Amino acid sequence: xxxxxxxxxxxxxxxxxxxxxxxTYTATGYPSLFWYVQYPGEGLQLLxxxxxxxxxxxxxxxxxxxxKETTSFHLEKxxxxxxxxxxxxxxxxxxxxxxSTFGDGTTLTVKP
Amino acid sequence: xxxxxxxxxxxxKTRGQQATLRCSPISGHTSVYWYQQALGxxxxxxxxxxxxxxxxxxxxxxxxxxxxxxxYSSELNVNALELEDSALYLCASKITLRGEQPQHFGxxxxxxxx
Numbered sequence: 001x002x003x004x005x006x007x008x009x010x011x012x013x014x015x016x017x018x019x020x021x022x023x024t025y026t027a028t029g030y031p032s033l034f035w036y037v038q039y040p041g042e043g044l045q046l047l048x049x050x051x052x053x054x055x056x057x058x059x060x061x062x063x064x065x066x067x068k069e070t071t072s073f074h075l076e077k078x079x080x081x082x083x084x085x086x087x088x089x090x091x092x093x094x095x096x097x098x099x100s101t102f103g104d105g106t107t108l109t110v111k112p
Numbered sequence: 113x114x115x116x117x118x119x120x121x122x123x124x125k126t127r128g129q130q131a132t133l134r135c136s137p138i139s140g141h142t143s144v145y146w147y148q149q150a151l152g153x154x155x156x157x158x159x160x161x162x163x164x165x166x167x168x169x170x171x172x173x174x175x176x177x178x179x180x181x182x183x184y185s186s187e188l189n190v191n192a193l194e195l196e197d198s199a200l201y202l203c204a205s206k207i208t209l210r211g212e213q214p215q216h217f218g219x220x221x222x223x224x225x226x
Contacts, residue, residue, distance in 0.1 A: 034213050043116075043202055044155075044217040089155060093213035099168050100145070100213055104154030 002027045006090050006103030013080055013110050021075040021106045023064075023090035031092040033057075033066050033073040038087045038105070047075075047088070080110045114139065118203050118218035125193050126226050133188040133221045137205030143167075144186040145206075145214050146178060150199035158201075161186055190223070198225045 007022040025033065035047040035057070048057030053068035062077045073090060090103040117136045125131050137144050146158040157170040161180035169176075175191040184205075190197055201221045204214035 032213060036217075041219075043118075043219040044204070046215040049213070049215075091155075091213065099160070099170070100147075100157050102147075102155035102157075 002031065002092060002094055002099075002101040004090050004092055004101050004103040006088075006106050008104075008106070010107040010109060013108070015082055015110055015112050016079045017110075019075070019077040019080045019084075019108070021088055021090075021108070023073045023075065023103060025071050025073065025090075025092050025101075027071075027092055027094060027101075029094065031094050033064070034091045034093065035062070035064055035073070035075050036089040036091060036102075038089065040086070044089065080108070082110045082112055084108060085110045116203055116205050116216050116218035118201075118221050120221060121219070122222045122224070124224045124226060127193055127195060129193050131190045131193060131197075131223055133190075133201050133203075133223070135186045135188070135203030135205075135218060137184050137186070137203075138216050141205035141207050141216070142184055143206045143214065144180055144184065145204040146186070146188050147202045147204070148172075148199045149202060149220070150196070153199075155202070159188065193225050195225050197223060199223060 003026045032051045034049045036044040037047045048059040050057040050066035056065045064075045087105045087107050089105045119134045143162040148156045160168045164180050178188040180186045204217045206214040
């Protein structure tokens with residue numbers, strides 16, 4: 001079956017530090033990959049996505065590259081801000097099954 | 113454009129009771145997805161409705177059920193509530209039967225079982 005494994009949190013960084021949140025997956029076929037962000041007290045928001053191997057998704061300074069050879073989709077940002085403090089979820093979408101699989105989420109806290 | 117709306121925001125029940133959670137998708141969206149976000153367990157896929165039919169369900173017992181109405185809104189029903197059902201329940205919607213992961217989520221209903 002499908003599974004998503006995320007780097008365990010919580011992650012605490014200082015403002016302007018470099019961020020990496022690791023995500024690896026197992027899946028049948030060719031899933032699409034996503035990162036979602038959940039700010040305190042809110043629902044999930046799509047952050048970025050990649051639909052095929054070697055695609056790079058980017059948004060708000062965050063980037064992730066779909067690496068089929070390593071089955072990974074690591075989230076990166078060059079310089080984090082306090083406002084980036086949130087829970088980040090990696091997810092895959094299996095089109096044939098119409099089913100999503102999410103990682104457990106990684107809590108990021110950025111301190112000024 | 114109004115986003116995905118869920119009600120109620122919070123719901124407090126006791127063991128053995130029944131809970132009904134509601135979701136209104138974005139206008140024009142025909143698919144509704146339900147997820148459970150339990151503490152320490154991440155986000156788990158529950159149910160997927162499209163055009164009024166259940167298309168897929170996650171690994172949850174039958175006491176988790178739902179339906180989709182002709183206006184594409186949806187209800188999630190949880191019978192015989194257990195303590196471990198305490199979680200945030202998220203609803204998401206999208207426009208097509210096939211295609212990508214739903215990208216529009218509601219703010220969720222926090223269900224607490226006492």
